[in-house]
Amino acid sequence: MEKQLVLPGALAATTPRRMDGCYIDGGKTYVSVLSLKSGDKIIPLKGHYLPRIGDYIIGIISEERFSGYEVDINAPFPSSISARDIRETFQVGDVVSAKVRMVDEVHTAQLVEPRKLYAGRLIEIESVKVPRVIGRNGSMLALIKEYTGSDIFVGKNGRIYVKNGDIALSVMALLKISSEAHTSGLTDRIKELLETESKNSPVNHGPQKPPVQQGPQQEQPAETY
Amino acid sequence: MAEEETAAMSAGKVPKKLIENGIRNDGRKPEDLRSLKITVGVLKKAAGSALIEWGKNRILAGVYGPREVFPKHNMNPNKAIINCRYAMVPFSSLEEHGRFGPNRRAIEIGKVAKHVFENAILTEQFPKTMIDINIEVLQSDGGTRVAGIVAASLALADAGIPMRDIPCGVSVGKVDGVLVADLDKTEDNLGQSDMPVIFSPRNGDILLFQMDGMLTKKQVMDGIELARVASAKVHELQIEALATKYGAAAAGEDDLQETA
Numbered sequence: 001m002e003k004q005l006v007l008p009g010a011l012a013a014t015t016p017r018r019m020d021g022c023y024i025d026g027g028k029t030y031v032s033v034l035s036l037k038s039g040d041k042i043i044p045l046k047g048h049y050l051p052r053i054g055d056y057i058i059g060i061i062s063e064e065r066f067s068g069y070e071v072d073i074n075a076p077f078p079s080s081i082s083a084r085d086i087r088e089t090f091q092v093g094d095v096v097s098a099k100v101r102m103v104d105e106v107h108t109a110q111l112v113e114p115r116k117l118y119a120g121r122l123i124e125i126e127s128v129k130v131p132r133v134i135g136r137n138g139s140m141l142a143l144i145k146e147y148t149g150s151d152i153f154v155g156k157n158g159r160i161y162v163k164n165g166d167i168a169l170s171v172m173a174l175l176k177i178s179s180e181a182h183t184s185g186l187t188d189r190i191k192e193l194l195e196t197e198s199k200n201s202p203v204n205h206g207p208q209k210p211p212v213q214q215g216p217q218q219e220q221p222a223e224t225y
Numbered sequence: 226m227a228e229e230e231t232a233a234m235s236a237g238k239v240p241k242k243l244i245e246n247g248i249r250n251d252g253r254k255p256e257d258l259r260s261l262k263i264t265v266g267v268l269k270k271a272a273g274s275a276l277i278e279w280g281k282n283r284i285l286a287g288v289y290g291p292r293e294v295f296p297k298h299n300m301n302p303n304k305a306i307i308n309c310r311y312a313m314v315p316f317s318s319l320e321e322h323g324r325f326g327p328n329r330r331a332i333e334i335g336k337v338a339k340h341v342f343e344n345a346i347l348t349e350q351f352p353k354t355m356i357d358i359n360i361e362v363l364q365s366d367g368g369t370r371v372a373g374i375v376a377a378s379l380a381l382a383d384a385g386i387p388m389r390d391i392p393c394g395v396s397v398g399k400v401d402g403v404l405v406a407d408l409d410k411t412e413d414n415l416g417q418s419d420m421p422v423i424f425s426p427r428n429g430d431i432l433l434f435q436m437d438g439m440l441t442k443k444q445v446m447d448g449i450e451l452a453r454v455a456s457a458k459v460h461e462l463q464i465e466a467l468a469t470k471y472g473a474a475a476a477g478e479d480d481l482q483e484t485a
Contacts, residue, residue: 005467005468005471005472007382007391007464007467008382008387008388008389008390008391009388009389009390009391009425009426009427021387023347023387023389025389030389030427032347032387032388032389033382033385033386033387033388034382034383034385034467034471044385045385045471046383046384046385047385048291048351048385076290076291076292076293076351076354077353077354078293105352106302106352106353107351107352128385
């Protein structure tokens, strides 16, 4: 499908349609952020993470309160974990995966099911590039996991936690995806990178069975207090 | 040539006539623009940025946010607030040495630029946040407010902030009794009138309109039409600047919607 760069103010549809990166004015739909137009689909190239109910995200505890925790979720809006929903305690700076339970009209999110992430590396990319990192039916992620043996948890908000296996190689591949997200033939180039790098790397895992697990990490912190 | 002119100007000598045989001092026709080049994404740490080189003007625009409002009492629970700062560096101007930071004139320009962006940005999508727009004039030669707004518009698009449109514009004025577009500093200082106009190219709305000096009603209306034509050229260059940075993305064939 032919793709075309469209800028704010470009006509997206002659009928009012609710789409990402668009707004409606006078019964017509216009583009509001830098996007690619493919057919009548608008794919934003830029954007800020807006929490939605059911999203799995990675947050950083930013403040402790009597009522719970404030969490930085890489969005322009605050979000919190209620003390009522959790038994464990966190410290400021802890990295947690969590699910968005509720979002109010000013985009303030309430998070549930927090799990502390530890002994891995956290990287941050733009949230609009997350679909690319995951790939169709998780193909891209499976590819990286296969070559590096890492466990990778991708948050919808653009934060990625990498644990176990060849962390350095996983991070290298993920950052490459992020910087070349909108080019074609990316899967092949990532495969090439993984093949050459994993041979040179001291930690040679070779192709392994991809871990089937996807979504939040299942394991609990070794020590809960 | 340009150096000789500026040297003559700083010595207090000014050209006797600004327009001779329909040709302006710098060789342009009345409706011509100066050379214009915009580069998007020049600052790594800013969410979005742009550098505009318009004639002898050099203006840097940087956008930060949306982010938490500070000071907190400025917060608006319905929409994002916009802070716009316009400032000239002390060495920006050819004659005055100036002082650092915004002065009375700079505060005014920051305010009118803020109103332009309040009408362009979809502020209601980001309640309780603020967006900072910084316009820093490194070298000035007339028409810096429109040039600054043109650059900041691209910085906002680069930052991915949702906008109704990419504002564009130009200043028009009357020099030696002739309506001209894109005045430089000599024409601005010695001409009869100067009128910066910013448009919303999508529907032709006027987002900023100011005037110095005197014009008749007809001249104002003709001036706006002149500005409309000239700013269409500016808008083309804005699109080109964004395409230079993001054009490669359009060449990609892969489906970007391949979600899990």
